[in-house]
Amino acid sequence: MVFASLVEALRAYVKMPLVWVNGAVAALAILAVYYLTYFVNETAGLAAMVIFFIFFPYFLAGTYGVLIDNNKKKGAFKIYARYGFRRCLFPNILLVLLTWFLMNLVTMLLLTFGVSAELALYISLFVVIPLVFFCYFADITAIRHNLTMGQAVKDSARRVALGSFSITVFYLMNIAVIFFASFVLSMVMSFVGFEALLPLAEMTEEALLALTPEELVTLVMTPEIIQASFVSLAITAFIFVPFFVSYKTYFFKRMLSVYNGSAVQHTAEEDGEYDEKGRWFKYK
Structure with a gap:
C-alpha cells in the first residue's frame, strides 16, 4: 500500500499535471513573502504568508478530489x-493552532524548571509529533466524507x-523524502547562490574558525545569500510539494479500500452529485 501509493504519486507528475499547481502556488508564495518583506516591509511579507495559508487549502481540496475520483473532466478541479475549501481549511487551522499552543505551553513549562531554551524547543517538537501523526488526514477525510x-x-x-504499521511506514517514507528534498535544496542553493557563497567557500578552515x-x-546573512536561499526554497517547493500532496492523496485512497467505515454523515460515493458551485446533493 505504501510503495504502490509512492509509485502512483510519481506517475501523477506526468499523468495528472494539475498536481504541479500546488508546487507553483507554494513557490510563488515563498517568493512573494521574500520580495514583499525586502522591498516593502515585514508586515507585507507576513500578510502574504497568512493569505497563502488561508487560500492554499483551496488548491489542496481541488487536487484531493480529482486524484481520489480520478476525474479528468473539464472544470472538475474547480468544483472539488x-x-x-472550508472543509480543508478548518482542520488545518485547528492543527496549526493546537501545535502552536502545545509547543509554547511545553516550552514555557520546561523553561520554568531551568531547562535550556534549545532543549525545551526540541522536547516540545517531540510532544507535538503525535498530534500531527493522528491529525494528518483530517483535511482530506473532511472533504471525502463531508465531516x-x-x-x-x-x-x-x-x-x-x-493502520498503525502501514501508517508508520508511510510517515517514515515522507521523512526520507524530506531528507532527500533538503539535499536537493542544498544542491540548488549551491548553484543559484554560487557567486554569493564564493567568499565563504574560498576561506580556509582556520579563517572560518577564527570568525x-x-x-x-x-557573512551568511548578506542580501545576496538570503535571496538565493528563498529562490532555492521556491524551486525545491515547486518540485516536491506536488509529490507530498499526491502521495498523501493516493495513500488515503488506498486506506479507504482497506479500512472501511468512518464517522460520516454521507460520502461522495453515495447516491448524489455536485453542482457547478461545489454543493453536494443527495438523491432520494
Missing part, C-alpha cells in the same frame, strides 16, 4: 476546490490507529 472539523479529526485518528559568531552571521 469550491466544495472542499465537521471535530469529526474529521476523530476520523483521521481512528484511521491512523487502524566570531557575529562576523559569521554577517
Whole structure:
C-alpha cells in the first residue's frame, strides 16, 4: 500500500499535471513573502504568508478530489476546490493552532524548571509529533466524507490507529523524502547562490574558525545569500510539494479500500452529485 501509493504519486507528475499547481502556488508564495518583506516591509511579507495559508487549502481540496475520483473532466478541479475549501481549511487551522499552543505551553513549562531554551524547543517538537501523526488526514477525510472539523479529526485518528504499521511506514517514507528534498535544496542553493557563497567557500578552515559568531552571521546573512536561499526554497517547493500532496492523496485512497467505515454523515460515493458551485446533493 505504501510503495504502490509512492509509485502512483510519481506517475501523477506526468499523468495528472494539475498536481504541479500546488508546487507553483507554494513557490510563488515563498517568493512573494521574500520580495514583499525586502522591498516593502515585514508586515507585507507576513500578510502574504497568512493569505497563502488561508487560500492554499483551496488548491489542496481541488487536487484531493480529482486524484481520489480520478476525474479528468473539464472544470472538475474547480468544483472539488469550491466544495472542499472550508472543509480543508478548518482542520488545518485547528492543527496549526493546537501545535502552536502545545509547543509554547511545553516550552514555557520546561523553561520554568531551568531547562535550556534549545532543549525545551526540541522536547516540545517531540510532544507535538503525535498530534500531527493522528491529525494528518483530517483535511482530506473532511472533504471525502463531508465531516465537521471535530469529526474529521476523530476520523483521521481512528484511521491512523487502524493502520498503525502501514501508517508508520508511510510517515517514515515522507521523512526520507524530506531528507532527500533538503539535499536537493542544498544542491540548488549551491548553484543559484554560487557567486554569493564564493567568499565563504574560498576561506580556509582556520579563517572560518577564527570568525566570531557575529562576523559569521554577517557573512551568511548578506542580501545576496538570503535571496538565493528563498529562490532555492521556491524551486525545491515547486518540485516536491506536488509529490507530498499526491502521495498523501493516493495513500488515503488506498486506506479507504482497506479500512472501511468512518464517522460520516454521507460520502461522495453515495447516491448524489455536485453542482457547478461545489454543493453536494443527495438523491432520494
